Amino acid sequence: MRRILTVLLLVAIALAAGWTLYQWKRPSMLVADPWRAVPTRAAVVLSLPDAWAGWDRFTHTSQLWGTVEQIPSVAASGRVLLRAAERMEQDAALRDAFQGTPVLVTLLRGGGNTIGCIFSGILPTNDKVPLHTITGLLGGDAAGAQALAQGGTIQLAPDSALPMLSMAIRQGAWIIASSPEMMEEALLQWEQPPITGDPIFASALLTLGGGSDGHLLVHTGRARHLLHTWWRTELADGLDLPIGWAALDLRSRPDAMLMSGLLMPESEHRLLTALPAQGTGQHALARLLPSTVAQLQVQHIADAPLWLSERHGTADDAAAEMLFHWVEGSMGLAIAPGDATRPTLEWALLPCSDPDLAAEALQRFCQDALPCDTLVHRDSRMTRLSAGGAYERLLGKGFANFEQPWWVLIGNVVLLSNDPDALRASIDAWHDGNSLAENPRYTTWHERIGRKAGLMVWCDVARMRDRLAAGMKPEHAADMTAEDAPWTELGGATLQLSPGQRGHFHLVVGLQHAPLEARSTGVLWSTPLDATVSHTPHIVRNHTNDTREVLVQDDRHRLHLLGSTGKILWTRQLEGMIMGGVTQVDRFRNGKLQLVFNTAEKLYLVDRNGRDVGGFPVDLKGGATAPVAVLDYDQERDYRLVVPTGDGRLLNFGGDGLAVKGWEPASGTGASTNMVRHLRIRNKDHLLMVDATGKVRLLDRRGQVREPSELLLGEGAAVQHMIPGSTLEHTRLVWSLPDGSLLEATLHGTPTVLVPGGKGTAIWADPFNDGTGAVVHLTGDSLILLREGRPWLTRAFGNELRGEARVYPLSKDSWAISALRPTLGQLTLVDPLGHDLEGLPLPGVVSPAIADLNLDGRRELVTVTAEGVVVAYRVPAVSGPEP
Numbered sequence: 001m002r003r004i005l006t007v008l009l010l011v012a013i014a015l016a017a018g019w020t021l022y023q024w025k026r027p028s029m030l031v032a033d034p035w036r037a038v039p040t041r042a043a044v045v046l047s048l049p050d051a052w053a054g055w056d057r058f059t060h061t062s063q064l065w066g067t068v069e070q071i072p073s074v075a076a077s078g079r080v081l082l083r084a085a086e087r088m089e090q091d092a093a094l095r096d097a098f099q100g101t102p103v104l105v106t107l108l109r110g111g112g113n114t115i116g117c118i119f120s121g122i123l124p125t126n127d128k129v130p131l132h133t134i135t136g137l138l139g140g141d142a143a144g145a146q147a148l149a150q151g152g153t154i155q156l157a158p159d160s161a162l163p164m165l166s167m168a169i170r171q172g173a174w175i176i177a178s179s180p181e182m183m184e185e186a187l188l189q190w191e192q193p194p195i196t197g198d199p200i201f202a203s204a205l206l207t208l209g210g211g212s213d214g215h216l217l218v219h220t221g222r223a224r225h226l227l228h229t230w231w232r233t234e235l236a237d238g239l240d241l242p243i244g245w246a247a248l249d250l251r252s253r254p255d256a257m258l259m260s261g262l263l264m265p266e267s268e269h270r271l272l273t274a275l276p277a278q279g280t281g282q283h284a285l286a287r288l289l290p291s292t293v294a295q296l297q298v299q300h301i302a303d304a305p306l307w308l309s310e311r312h313g314t315a316d317d318a319a320a321e322m323l324f325h326w327v328e329g330s331m332g333l334a335i336a337p338g339d340a341t342r343p344t345l346e347w348a349l350l351p352c353s354d355p356d357l358a359a360e361a362l363q364r365f366c367q368d369a370l371p372c373d374t375l376v377h378r379d380s381r382m383t384r385l386s387a388g389g390a391y392e393r394l395l396g397k398g399f400a401n402f403e404q405p406w407w408v409l410i411g412n413v414v415l416l417s418n419d420p421d422a423l424r425a426s427i428d429a430w431h432d433g434n435s436l437a438e439n440p441r442y443t444t445w446h447e448r449i450g451r452k453a454g455l456m457v458w459c460d461v462a463r464m465r466d467r468l469a470a471g472m473k474p475e476h477a478a479d480m481t482a483e484d485a486p487w488t489e490l491g492g493a494t495l496q497l498s499p500g501q502r503g504h505f506h507l508v509v510g511l512q513h514a515p516l517e518a519r520s521t522g523v524l525w526s527t528p529l530d531a532t533v534s535h536t537p538h539i540v541r542n543h544t545n546d547t548r549e550v551l552v553q554d555d556r557h558r559l560h561l562l563g564s565t566g567k568i569l570w571t572r573q574l575e576g577m578i579m580g581g582v583t584q585v586d587r588f589r590n591g592k593l594q595l596v597f598n599t600a601e602k603l604y605l606v607d608r609n610g611r612d613v614g615g616f617p618v619d620l621k622g623g624a625t626a627p628v629a630v631l632d633y634d635q636e637r638d639y640r641l642v643v644p645t646g647d648g649r650l651l652n653f654g655g656d657g658l659a660v661k662g663w664e665p666a667s668g669t670g671a672s673t674n675m676v677r678h679l680r681i682r683n684k685d686h687l688l689m690v691d692a693t694g695k696v697r698l699l700d701r702r703g704q705v706r707e708p709s710e711l712l713l714g715e716g717a718a719v720q721h722m723i724p725g726s727t728l729e730h731t732r733l734v735w736s737l738p739d740g741s742l743l744e745a746t747l748h749g750t751p752t753v754l755v756p757g758g759k760g761t762a763i764w765a766d767p768f769n770d771g772t773g774a775v776v777h778l779t780g781d782s783l784i785l786l787r788e789g790r791p792w793l794t795r796a797f798g799n800e801l802r803g804e805a806r807v808y809p810l811s812k813d814s815w816a817i818s819a820l821r822p823t824l825g826q827l828t829l830v831d832p833l834g835h836d837l838e839g840l841p842l843p844g845v846v847s848p849a850i851a852d853l854n855l856d857g858r859r860e861l862v863t864v865t866a867e868g869v870v871v872a873y874r875v876p877a878v879s880g881p882e883p
Contacts, residue, residue: 694713
């Protein structure tokens with residue numbers, strides 16, 4: 001219990017300030033020194049080189065942010081920074097001034113058993129950003145800005161859920177404190193030698209590396225005192241920690257927070273003294289434990305007598321020889337928390353190189369005067385030690401719960417427990433395979449964080465919540481047990497310690513996002529919409545951090561934007577369904593992207609927050625009959641938005657929402673149901689449209705006929721692709737007709753039937769990337785890939801396929817075809833051999849969208865279930881370079 005508190009302390013500290021994490025791009029070259037505001041008694045210092053950009057990136061990529069954001073104070077901090085980010089979005093001078101400026105977050109013990117917080121950073125020197133603008137971001141006013149300029153301290157209330165903050169400015173640096181007392185301490189420290197003058201702290205700073213998302217420095221002794229805020233005094237005071245500075249590089253991943261670095265002790269400690277001689281090793285103890293185990297501590301033992309002497313100062317006596325001298329390998333302590341139906345079970349696991357020697361040594365306790373009780377389970381003999389408290393006397397309080405334990409030998413490991421049911425559970429796990437080693441919550445995390453260490457402590461936070469709450473003060477324990485979120489969304493918390501060089505120790509700390517709810521291990525996130533969805537999601541780019549977001553419209557015509565972590569960023573009601581796709585444009589030519597789309601009634605241009613951009617929406621008189629075409633003739637972001645309407649017109653609007661002057665399109669025959677397409681041949685622009693009769697028309701920028709075309713697609717034709725050629729004569733169209741047929745022709749050629757009319761649907765695609773293309777035909781329960789008119793791949797599913805298949809490039813040399821099985825509510829992706837990709841089929845009723853949402857180098861498949869839940873699945877890794 002005590003060691004796991006250390007893990008949770010370090011993790012909680014990282015998450016409390018985690019919303020500001022970003023890349024460690026470069027050292028600050030500014031003169032002001034925010035380190036001068038960090039008190040020398042600081043317990044934790046988080047160093048962040050670009051807090052504003054980092055907060056945006058972290059909150060858009062980390063699943064852990066969605067978890068901790070459910071804590072009111074964290075959510076309030078997020079709201080403050082969101083308002084500031086929105087202000088910076090509209091104020092280029094403010095954005096440029098804060099870009100790349102460093103921020104330090106300091107935690108220390110406050111008065112009244114509280115934790116104080118001090119933020120310090122560089123004050124922008126850009127004359128275009130007045131001081132009152134900066135203070136206004138935190139709820140200040142012009143009077144406050146003037147007081148700051150004169151060297152005063154002001155009080156700010158940035159959010160009703162946060163306490164009053166104190167702010168001051170000193171020699172080009174800003175300081176914000178969580179209370180006047182903390183501000184007073186920061187200002188007093190400003191006049192004293194900085195914390196960077198401490199030799200051990202300075203050495204810790206030098207060990208930090210580049211390429212991480214931030215840096216965390218923790219003084220273990222002072223950090224232990226921070227625990228008094230939440231934990232019962234006897235537990236916090238009972239922590240026996242090495243005192244010194246831990247310097248950790250932080251790396252934020254979509255589903256985890258990882259920290260690694262060095263522990264630099266200030267003095268000797270028995271735990272650290274014992275580590276170097278014992279070395280490091282991997283363990284396989286999970287195979288001996290049931291899957292209900294939620295906490296495991298492992299210590300590598302190479303020389304048991306030496307470890308006893310250095311770690312516990314235990315004499316080399318007969319008891320030590322019988323109980324422990326034979327131990328060699330990874331020794332463990334494990335806990336499976338109980339509930340209303342089962343008790344808490346605990347194990348000690350003692351490995352050995354000679355099982356017979358270990359059994360013989362333990363049997364010496366069974367004497368005529370003190371015989372040992374025995375039990376048998378599945379041919380394994382369990383024996384109870386006759387001497388009480390022997391292991392506690394030998395190994396200390398960590399073995400206090402093994403008063404008179406039962407023991408059993410499984411393989412080369414002796415297992416101890418006071419409850420024989422625990423040993424029975426281990427024997428069953430060994431024989432039946434239902435062990436911790438088969439629990440994906442444990443195995444996936446440990447494969448990722450690594451198994452080799454001198455000392456390792458792991459805790460499944462969600463499953464240990466009630467036991468952890470038992471060690472907290474009553475008011476905090478009540479909060480923890482009453483709220484399912486965020487605790488049920490946290491997975492493994494791990495601490496690893498190993499010997500290093502020059503008296504330093506390697507330290508690794510990690511926290512996993514792994515919701516306790518049962519779900520597929522391939523799920524990245526799932527978000528319910530409270531409505532069904534019938535259309536494929538759209539993938540759009542967030543221009544501030546380059547992550548990908550999901551735009552989905554439900555059947556109640558509501559449009560939702562979901563971030564790369566699945567959080568709904570905004571929702572707005574539309575009067576109809578979006579026709580076709582969504583296009584991103586940069587209307588103001590400043591790097592900020594907007595969304596263009598249309599319904600039958602209106603043409604929209606909305607910003608990243610879902611708000612209409614000036615001049616939009618535009619009412620489409622006559623009603624749109626096809627999706628809007630977004631044209632940028634000269635790639636200068638001078639957009640033209642062309643929409644056909646039901647009265648036979650072809651409307652053309654600029655990026656300002658106004659009708660384009662000089663646009664006088666030639667009259668057609670009826671309303672077009674196809675989107676206009678742009679083709680540039682020999683520096684001439686051609687707008688290709690298809691009228692209601694299926695006749696192809698080639699127009700110029702004014703809408704007049706540029707060149708005649710005799711190609712007639714047929715009534716009701718739906719153009720699927722236009723394949724540009726070097727001339728109009730070599731440009732090809734592929735289209736389908738209402739009878740299901742698929743045809744192809746050059747603009748001046750004769751149509752060729754690729755798939756005759758009949759049952760099913762067909763699409764043209766180019767999975768082989770050779771320009772010749774292929775046809776994907778869905779008919780009945782079969783998917784057929786035709787190449788040069790001949791079947792290249794055939795797959796029968798046994799259930800009717802509906803909808804439209806799509807081809808997705810997965811790597812330069814690999815692709816997959818989607819198929820929907822509506823009677824089962826499933827979708828799958830078929831590889832070039834006709835096999836389902838690993839982990840598929842999946843629940844889904846619409847064709848998926850595929851993209852690397854969170855920029856972790858692995859793509860996600862986004863679809864919607866029959867219940868209206870948007871789900872992002874991790875696409876199985878495919879060998880080969882990106883397409």
